[in-house]
Amino acid sequence: MNIITIVLVIFVAFLAGMEGILDQFQFHQPIVACTLIGLATGNPMDGLLLGGTLQLIALGWMNIGAAVAPDAALASIASAILVTYHGASVSEGIALAIPLAIAGQVLTIFVRTLTVGIAHAADAKAKEGSFRGVELYHIGALMIQGLRIAIPAAIILAVPVEVVTDALNAIPAWLTGGLAVAGGFIVAVGYAMVINMMATPKLWMFFALGFALSALGELNLIAMGIIGVVIALLYIQLSPEFNQGGGGGGSSSGGDPLDDILNDY
Amino acid sequence: MNMAENKKFKLTKKDRLKVFWRTQFLQASWNFERMQNVGWAYAMIPALKKLYTTKEDRAAALKRHLEFFNTHPYLASPVFGVTLTLEEQKAAGEDIDDAAIQGVKIGMMGPLAGVGDPIFWGTLRPILGAFAASLALSGSWLGPIIFFVAWNVIRMSFLWYSQELGYVQGGNITQNLAGGLMQKLTQGASVLGMFILGVLVPRWTNMNFPMVISRVDNAEGEMIDFAALSEAANEGVMSGDMLRNVVADIQAGMAIQPQEVTTMQHTLDQLLPGIAPLLLTLGCVWLLRRKVSPITIIFGLFVVGIIGYVLGIFG
Incomplete structure (x- = not known):
């Protein structure tokens, strides 16, 4: 086992763990995390393919309010190590990613509870007027979130390759075949989660339009994106809910709140 | 406002950039009790450090910024901007009590979270992610690269400019953001999102019935x-x-x-x-x-x- 590989994998896992809570740079998203793990283990193409597939599945995994979503960080990192380092197939990686996402979710809920203590410790430092103390506790919590992924990654990395391959070979063909088939359509859950969040009765017609146009293979996603933006702009301009001013003479520039803000700015 | 002319109580662009950088770590110590509270205080520290010098003032400032706060991590930026303005005024001696500052934060966070979730999590990330995934699945390295670069350029520009907008506009921004403009953006993003989802569902779901x-x-x-x-x-x-x-x-x-x-x-x-x-x-x-x-x-x-x-x- 190459020491550089180990260090790189654990570093990427640490980044993904921090991003799993921060949700800023997106190192925890499968398409980034799996690709980076693939690069670290010297098997970039498998990482890329796994990342692309997992990204579609994780499309709807989002933290809204205080609700905690399935954890993309552990799912991506651990399954990418299994695929690119231990030689599991991409479809096995996808099947394993799901229980891993739940394990990661449980871990992050645990850490988010643990940090209640950190918040109280920060209170104590605040009483002393110590900026440094508050900063240290805050960053300390971030480190714990990083370790939340880095430690499992190190453990999975340490398991001998033979053990993993033996375990994978012991899986019967009907199971792997079935998992591969299911892997093709569980993305529907991700789509459904996004739809469930956004759909209002008025918006379903746009879904129907996209579905109908989808059959036109000549229109790639960029073309579809252009069509979608045009429709969205038209909708905003024409929809009565944004034009309640009545016939009040829209010619004055003061009517547009966007204009107002930009002018003031 | 004229009171704030005293240089000591005016945040420079450099100060605001420091706050902007730290807002990216807003959720680091997210906890089930007061959620983003420590992260909020952490991001405010560069400003508080400049505005308040005595130990008592600093302790009081930290205490008022360790109250409950939770919103979409990106939509917190305009709230930061407004709060920076309020803190400037307070430090310069205007009569703004802790409850007023907390009131502005709480008043803004609800509507803004409702805007951020559909735009960033519901539309932008799925569309960008799906597009990048399609490139990745065809073996192209552009997939992850485009996803990472495009997302972070959009995100960081949004964080900085919306914070500046909040800073310049002060309290007025709540009305503007929760009102017409943001509602239009949210609706527009949702239309685009639903349309693209309609396209993606049949294209990228693999179901084959060979019977x-x-x-x-x-x-x-x-x-x-x-x-x-x-x-x-x-x-x-x-x-x-x-x-x-x-x-x-x-x-x-x-x-x-x-x-x-x-x-x-x-x-x-x-x-x-x-x-x-x-x-x-x-x-x-x-x-x-x-x-x-x-x-x-x-x-x-x-x-x-x-x-x-x-x-x-x-x-």
């Missing part, structure tokens, strides 16, 4: 006569014209196999391309609305996949 529904023998004359062709080849009388005719026949729609096999997939495609993924997705939405957890649905689909594969329904 054979019917086998019909092709009558003579409906199928290319390969027997005659091979005979001609064996006897050495094969000609270019014969081959050309074969190709023309294929292009004209003549069958190649002796049997016409119709699978379940063919039938479904004739009915409406992508109908199976559509029904599956709508079924998932239905289950989600009945509070079935996504993970349960995913496990359920794995079970369906395995059983279907064993029975030969899926392939």
